[in-house]
Amino acid sequence: MLKLSKLTDYATVILSYMVKDQTDLHAAQEISKVTGIAQPTVSKILKLLVKARVLTSIRGAKGGYLLARAPERITVASVINAMEGPIALTECSASHKDCGHTSGCEIQGRWELVNQKILNTLESVTLADMVLPVKQPEEVLIPISRLYK
Amino acid sequence: MLKLSKLTDYATVILSYMVKDQTDLHAAQEISKVTGIAQPTVSKILKLLVKARVLTSIRGAKGGYLLARAPERITVASVINAMEGPIALTECSASHKDCGHTSGCEIQGRWELVNQKILNTLESVTLADMVLPVKQPEEVLIPISRLYK
DNA sequence: TTAAATAGGACTAAAATAGTACTCATTGAA
């Protein structure tokens, strides 16, 4: 289905919440309460995001997590990468090394092309884009004549 | 990892082979021999591709499979769709119906945006593109001044 | 020192995927 893992989906829910008060520290437990995702799972996700430098953590009592940088600079690609590892449609897109189809290999280069296109797409969308209201206001076109009334 | 299933990868290997002699009928067994993929697996894949109208089948002795249309008109998206079902990054991209995150739903609309972009990409690449030699000749840029020499 | 956090890793359970097998239907040719 070419789908993202549930954890990745959760991650975006969590991150969107954190965008709202970017400067605040959020503890795992707090995030769990707000999002309704079980606390151990939330922790797991947060840890992965820290490891990938999407979030920064502060340890100890009164510790918590915050965004590592502005939402405009956190790409969807980086979030997926944090949760699921390198974005690669096929084994071959990741590395030629342990590929089985030695016989059908003419193709390989092409998946890489598709893969690259998708990567570009995912890098063009940021967390900031994700939290925009679902329905963007339609652009209003004003007849030029109105400007002279 | 945002990856395709193995079967989808196999499918492209099989299809690329079939592109070579588009008019010929290919039996599952023959395809299995050529590609090195086990025959039952090949059959499974071929059946799915027929159901999705990517291939046409002819039953009975001397039967086999052939492409349902020109390689230029078989998109990567349709192959993925045949093997894995509708392309949807998240549950919500497919349908709002059975979605769990009622609380985090502001996001949903945005995955749909990303999903649409990816869908466009996958529809822009066809089987014909996949079988092209791996290295495309680089485009040669000629300084405009040369045109006047 | 204690309580509230995160870090890291190991483990279990559940779900999805891959692969196989079996039976039925179709058709060309002996």
Add this chain to the structure above:
DNA sequence: TTCAATGAGTACTATTTTAGTCCTATTTAA
């Protein structure tokens, strides 16, 4: 008309991946 080759359909099993939990160690404010 029968047989052999071939696809259709479906059910099943094994494997792999993913999700989810838990335990222990570390850090730090009060």
